[in-house]
Amino acid sequence: MNDIYDKLMAVAKRRGFLYPSYEIYGGEAGFYDYGPLGSLLKNNIENVWRKFYISQEGFYEISTPVITPYEVLKASGHVDEFIDEIGTCIKCNASFKVEELKDEKCPICGGRVKKGKLNLMFETFIGAKKNKHAFLRPETAQGIFVNFPMLYEFFRRKIPFGVVQIGKGFRNEVSPRQGIIRLREFSMAEAEIFFSEEKKKHHRFMEIKEEEMRLLLNEEEMKMKLGEAVETGIIGNEALAYYMALTKNFLLTVGIDENKLRFRKHKEDELAHYANECWDAELYSERFGWIECVGIADRSAYDLQAHMKASGAEMRVFEKYEEPRIEKRKVIRLKMDKIGPIFKDKAKIVKEKLENMEIVNEEKITVEIDGKVYEIGKELYEIEEIEEKVTGRRYIPHVIEPSYGIDRIFYFILEHNYKETKKEGEKYVILSLPACIAPIKAGVFPLVNKDGLPEIAREIEKGLRKKGIMVVYDDSGSIGRRYARMDEIGTPFCITVDYQTKEDDTITIRFRDTTEQIRLQRQKLADWLKERIEF
RNA sequence: GCGGGCGUGAUCUAGCUGGUUAGGAUAUGAGCCUUCCAAGCUCAAUGCCCGGGUUCGAAUCCCGGCGCCCGCACCA
Numbered sequence: 001m002n003d004i005y006d007k008l009m010a011v012a013k014r015r016g017f018l019y020p021s022y023e024i025y026g027g028e029a030g031f032y033d034y035g036p037l038g039s040l041l042k043n044n045i046e047n048v049w050r051k052f053y054i055s056q057e058g059f060y061e062i063s064t065p066v067i068t069p070y071e072v073l074k075a076s077g078h079v080d081e082f083i084d085e086i087g088t089c090i091k092c093n094a095s096f097k098v099e100e101l102k103d104e105k106c107p108i109c110g111g112r113v114k115k116g117k118l119n120l121m122f123e124t125f126i127g128a129k130k131n132k133h134a135f136l137r138p139e140t141a142q143g144i145f146v147n148f149p150m151l152y153e154f155f156r157r158k159i160p161f162g163v164v165q166i167g168k169g170f171r172n173e174v175s176p177r178q179g180i181i182r183l184r185e186f187s188m189a190e191a192e193i194f195f196s197e198e199k200k201k202h203h204r205f206m207e208i209k210e211e212e213m214r215l216l217l218n219e220e221e222m223k224m225k226l227g228e229a230v231e232t233g234i235i236g237n238e239a240l241a242y243y244m245a246l247t248k249n250f251l252l253t254v255g256i257d258e259n260k261l262r263f264r265k266h267k268e269d270e271l272a273h274y275a276n277e278c279w280d281a282e283l284y285s286e287r288f289g290w291i292e293c294v295g296i297a298d299r300s301a302y303d304l305q306a307h308m309k310a311s312g313a314e315m316r317v318f319e320k321y322e323e324p325r326i327e328k329r330k331v332i333r334l335k336m337d338k339i340g341p342i343f344k345d346k347a348k349i350v351k352e353k354l355e356n357m358e359i360v361n362e363e364k365i366t367v368e369i370d371g372k373v374y375e376i377g378k379e380l381y382e383i384e385e386i387e388e389k390v391t392g393r394r395y396i397p398h399v400i401e402p403s404y405g406i407d408r409i410f411y412f413i414l415e416h417n418y419k420e421t422k423k424e425g426e427k428y429v430i431l432s433l434p435a436c437i438a439p440i441k442a443g444v445f446p447l448v449n450k451d452g453l454p455e456i457a458r459e460i461e462k463g464l465r466k467k468g469i470m471v472v473y474d475d476s477g478s479i480g481r482r483y484a485r486m487d488e489i490g491t492p493f494c495i496t497v498d499y500q501t502k503e504d505d506t507i508t509i510r511f512r513d514t515t516e517q518i519r520l521q522r523q524k525l526a527d528w529l530k531e532r533i534e535f
Numbered sequence: 536g537c538g539g540g541c542g543u544g545a546u547c548u549a550g551c552u553g554g555u556u557a558g559g560a561u562a563u564g565a566g567c568c569u570u571c572c573a574a575g576c577u578c579a580a581u582g583c584c585c586g587g588g589u590u591c592g593a594a595u596c597c598c599g600g601c602g603c604c605c606g607c608a609c610c611a
Contacts, residue, residue: 010545027584027602028601082611118536174536174610177604182610295611424573449568451570477573478571479572480573499570508571515571
């Protein structure tokens with residue numbers, strides 16, 4: 001095969017974007033290195049992401065360990081749920097999910113089936129004695145959840161708030177075949193936004209409700225405005241819709257082709273153990289088809305609840321009512337001096353059960369202990385109605401989580417912007433990256449290698465570097481060759497010093513996508529560039 | 536993880552019916568030339584995926600591993 005993927009990966013390797021990891025030792029499937037240009041590009045993508053989520057949304061970034069103790073992931077459900085149980089037929093080699101099997105026999109040929117379990121997390125051990133079981137995190141989210149009590153304080157106990165993390169996640173994939181699309185160690189950018197449970201309204205929903213989205217629902221594709229999708233319940237709440245719009249905006253900003261983007265709703269049976277609704281931003285690849293690159297999930301109160309239960313930490317927030325409410329409540333007053341002698345050693349359990357019970361029928365109260373039902377005689381208790389001043393309520397916040405696969409987005413940016421044209425019969429490659437993420441912002445060239453032009457070009461290079469603009473100087477080969485080199489790595493602008501520069505202090509700027517040129521005063525160059533590489 | 540195909544400089548490839556200084560092209564570096572889109576000339580550096588076996592001798596044949604591709608399965 002020699003499709004866009006092969007061509008792209010060849011350029012990516014040759015030009016220092018991506019290298020297969022540990023290649024001199026034969027390589028290791030599921031791992032890729034980012035080369036010099038790849039690292040620049042990836043950092044730029046992450047920084048645009050930061051601008052969206054930190055500068056604009058006002059969230060904060062934290063950074064937590066990759067190594068995660070067993071009990072954290074036990075509590076979160078990953079130890080039990082992040083498992084594949086596979087049966088493989090000894091005879092015909094077909095594989096099945098274990099749930100699909102009846103009576104341990106292969107549904108195809110009737111042969112015997114060998115069972116295997118597979119937890120997709122990488123295991124490790126902490127400490128010199130290596131006796132503390134741990135995992136490499138499968139998602140960065142848990143690092144945020146376990147810090148919730150501190151973060152809630154940091155945000156001065158105001159909800160909603162958002163916390164983000166960009167970092168590595170690990171999954172020991174069974175068969176990582178699709179290059180950088182399916183990695184065992186990968187970068188993700190995740191945001192966890194905490195909402196009061198039932199509301200999940202979003203204060204900027206107004207701004208995005210007219211946004212038209214391409215949605216995929218049960219294999220059926222439709223175009224719909226976000227406002228309508230929320231009204232009809234296709235999208236469960238405003239917050240989900242808002243982050244779908246934000247995701248779309250982000251992806252288009254970093255160079256994703258709008259025609260190759262859609263949002264697909266997870267079906268019930270494919271939802272992760274922690275999610276009750278999830279929308280994937282899927283990007284289209286000529287090689288791989290539609291691939292999920294961002295997951296926007298409603299994780300409800302699942303994670304905080306799980307950690308509260310397992311650790312005992314308070315994960316609830318307090319919401320003060322505008323006015324304290326007087327609530328009337330019926331409580332049961334037990335006459336322990338009578339209950340004690342009757343129930344003896346079970347008296348304590350009876351007390352606990354009764355005190356926590358909701359009183360439905362005042363006349364007949366029963367309690368169940370070890371499967372036996374006991375009726376509690378009227379002489380053993382009194383029902384009293386009390387008034388209580390309630391100043392607020394406690395609840396576990398719900399979480400909306402947009403989670404981005406940076407490596408996949410990286411790949412799709414390359415694929416969507418890879419353009420092959422012909423120049424004088426020869427194949428010519430342009431990577432049309434948006435200026436905000438291009439690894440090199442400009443090439444600086446002397447038109448010819450004499451008459452003082454290189455010296456001027458060097459000065460310009462130095463000046464731009466000093467202003468923090470990533471540029472490269474190049475004086476080798478013909479000017480056309482130098483343009484071509486820059487086009488291939490996505491450099492949006494080329495600055496050329498020619499003889500006119502010596503006369504009037506102007507330079508030419510050549511545009512990558514159009515090859516058009518303009519002249520500009522040398523002094524204005526840095527600002528001109530800065531304006532264009534911001535987004 | 537299973538089955539099939541493949542593995543030669545950074546890239547594409549010749550050689551693969553055992554014996555060659557392993558050839559070419561592109562890209563890269565140095566130099567010459569060059570007044571705006573991969574021109575040309577000279578020179579240079581880089582390779583038989585790894586390990587074992589057969590053989591006097593292995594890029595070439597055999598076995599194992601690793602990687603890549605295709606199918607099955609898996610994929611919050």
